[in-house]
Amino acid sequence: xxxxxxxxxxxxxxxxxxxxxxxxxPIASALNLVVSFLGLSxxxxxxxxxxxxxxxxxxxxxxxxxxxxxxxxxxxxxxxxVRKINWLTFGxxxxxxxxxxxxxxxxxxxxxxxxxPFPPLASPRMxxxxxxxxxxxxxYNLPFQVIAVLVLVATIGVIVLSKRELR
Amino acid sequence: xxTLGNYLVVSGILFVIGFAGVLLRRNIIxxxxxxxxxLNAANLSLVAFSRFRxxxxxxxxxxxxxxxxxxxxxxxxxxxxxLAIIVALFRxxxxxxxxxxxxxxx
Numbered sequence: 001x002x003x004x005x006x007x008x009x010x011x012x013x014x015x016x017x018x019x020x021x022x023x024x025x026p027i028a029s030a031l032n033l034v035v036s037f038l039g040l041s042x043x044x045x046x047x048x049x050x051x052x053x054x055x056x057x058x059x060x061x062x063x064x065x066x067x068x069x070x071x072x073x074x075x076x077x078x079x080x081x082v083r084k085i086n087w088l089t090f091g092x093x094x095x096x097x098x099x100x101x102x103x104x105x106x107x108x109x110x111x112x113x114x115x116x117p118f119p120p121l122a123s124p125r126m127x128x129x130x131x132x133x134x135x136x137x138x139x140y141n142l143p144f145q146v147i148a149v150l151v152l153v154a155t156i157g158v159i160v161l162s163k164r165e166l167r
Numbered sequence: 168x169x170t171l172g173n174y175l176v177v178s179g180i181l182f183v184i185g186f187a188g189v190l191l192r193r194n195i196i197x198x199x200x201x202x203x204x205x206l207n208a209a210n211l212s213l214v215a216f217s218r219f220r221x222x223x224x225x226x227x228x229x230x231x232x233x234x235x236x237x238x239x240x241x242x243x244x245x246x247x248x249x250l251a252i253i254v255a256l257f258r259x260x261x262x263x264x265x266x267x268x269x270x271x272x273x
């Protein structure tokens with residue numbers, strides 16, 4: 001049952017992910033990306049990472065993709081016109097991607113732990129939001145605060161960048 | 168039986184899709200979306216390893232999930248800054264096609 005769910009959502013995610021880079025229309029690409037992220041969040045839930053699955057939906061499929069769609073509509077981008085393709089760079093890109101894929105698959109194929117199934121978890125399960133939260137505020141308190149400063153800097157940076165005239 | 172390798176293969180394929188998108192597409196917004204795909208592929212393999220390393224108390228290794236949390240936060244900030252740069256670029260050059268942005272090209 002889990003295997004069926006895993007492959008269904010993995011294929012959905014990869015199929016819509018491939019559709020993102022094949023589509024000519026940026027809006028269609030963005031909507032395909034939303035579905036791909038939803039499939040990915042299901043995979044996170046299948047890995048018992050419920051918290052990560054939820055923030056994947058909230059942050060990526062929600063906030064980030066709304067931002068993408070907003071910018072695409074603000075810039076009023078239409079489907080790209082067909083341009084002449086430089087076959088040398090196109091073939092080179094495909095070649096490099098395929099060799100990366102073969103390399104990744106070879107490494108996974110030659111790793112011993114990749115063939116082992118996942119070990120079972122303790123049966124009365126502690127909810128994982130609590131565990132992640134405890135770890136985040138105890139062991140990773142300083143990185144957490146640094147991230148807060150980073151987000152603040154990003155906010156100020158976005159305001160400065162979107163001002164009408166840059167000085 | 169689902170093995171760790173299944174998740175790693177899916178994550179690897181997703182990474183290659185994103186990588187191919189960055190190399191092959193010429194629209195800067197779609198290149199940016201392909202970057203997001205690559206970040207998510209890395210997150211998937213991190214969560215798979217976290218679930219694989221079950222400690223003596225029968226819980227997954229939550230350190231990896233905290234790292235994923237940080238990656239998602241940084242990615243959200245990066246998307247905001249990147250899209251602001253794209254908007255600023257569009258105001259000046261009126262294009263999102265990377266081949267039209269060639270001032271620094273030799």
